[in-house]
Amino acid sequence: EPEVTQTPSHQVTQMGQEVILRCVPISNHLYFYWYRQILGQKVEFLVSFYNNEISEKSEIFDDRFSVERPDGSNFTLKIRSTKLEDSAMYFCASSEQGLNTGELFFGEGSRLTVL
Amino acid sequence: AQKITQTQPGMFVQEKEAVTLDCTYDTSDPSYGLFWYKQPSSGEMIFLIYQGSYDQQNATEGRYSLNFQKARKSANLVISASQLGDSAMYFCAMREPYSGNTPLVFGKGTRLSVIA
Numbered sequence: 001e002p003e004v005t006q007t008p009s010h011q012v013t014q015m016g017q018e019v020i021l022r023c024v025p026i027s028n029h030l031y032f033y034w035y036r037q038i039l040g041q042k043v044e045f046l047v048s049f050y051n052n053e054i055s056e057k058s059e060i061f062d063d064r065f066s067v068e069r070p071d072g073s074n075f076t077l078k079i080r081s082t083k084l085e086d087s088a089m090y091f092c093a094s095s096e097q098g099l100n101t102g103e104l105f106f107g108e109g110s111r112l113t114v115l
Numbered sequence: 116a117q118k119i120t121q122t123q124p125g126m127f128v129q130e131k132e133a134v135t136l137d138c139t140y141d142t143s144d145p146s147y148g149l150f151w152y153k154q155p156s157s158g159e160m161i162f163l164i165y166q167g168s169y170d171q172q173n174a175t176e177g178r179y180s181l182n183f184q185k186a187r188k189s190a191n192l193v194i195s196a197s198q199l200g201d202s203a204m205y206f207c208a209m210r211e212p213y214s215g216n217t218p219l220v221f222g223k224g225t226r227l228s229v230i231a
Contacts, residue, residue, distance in 0.1 A: 033218060043160070043206060043221040056218060089158060102148055102210065104219055106160035 023092030119222035138207030147211035
């Protein structure tokens with residue numbers, strides 16, 4: 001069964017450093033998303049991406065954040081100048097245009113710890 | 116204002132019993148989709164069930180059913196014959212307007228514990 005894969009599963013970084021979280025969405029999906037979940041809290045939308053550009057972003061997605069789809073398969077989230085409050089689980093998701101239910105398929109997450 | 120409200124932070128249910136997890140939503144858009152996701156302790160988000168705003172019948176998927184009451188703006192998840200493996204966080208989410216590009220907005224979740 002096709003699935004969304006994310007790497008790394010856990011990243012530890014020093015405050016102020018840059019991190020890149022990688023995702024391989026399901027191959028025939030056209031819409032891509034990043035969400036984050038601070039420990040014990042709800043899942044929060046960061047950004048959606050379609051047709052090689054950002055469709056929508058939340059207030060969390062400030063100018064330290066960027067996304068890229070550098071090739072036909074990877075979808076990356078870059079966080080520059082990381083802060084302690086960036087510590088969270090980051091989920092990548094994708095969905096297929098025209099799918100009846102339109103559900104998002106989530107990866108298993110990348111846990112980011114900023115020290 | 117909260118788009119999705121889940122008022123039960125935690126629920127307990129006896130194994131083999133049914134349980135209802137509450138979800139109310141707020142939207143003025145006539146086209147929307149409602150979703151439930153399960154998040155076990157391992158952390159992944161697992162899609163359970165979907166209800167479209169124009170769907171006439173309540174969605175069902177195996178032991179999961181969605182009690183959709185449009186006028187009350189509620190979309191409660193019913194899990195029948197609970198199993199120990201159902202212990203997890205459950206998130207209600209909405210897409211409005213409903214299109215392939217609209218992000219899901221999640222509620223705060225309900226932690227379900229199934230007791231043997």
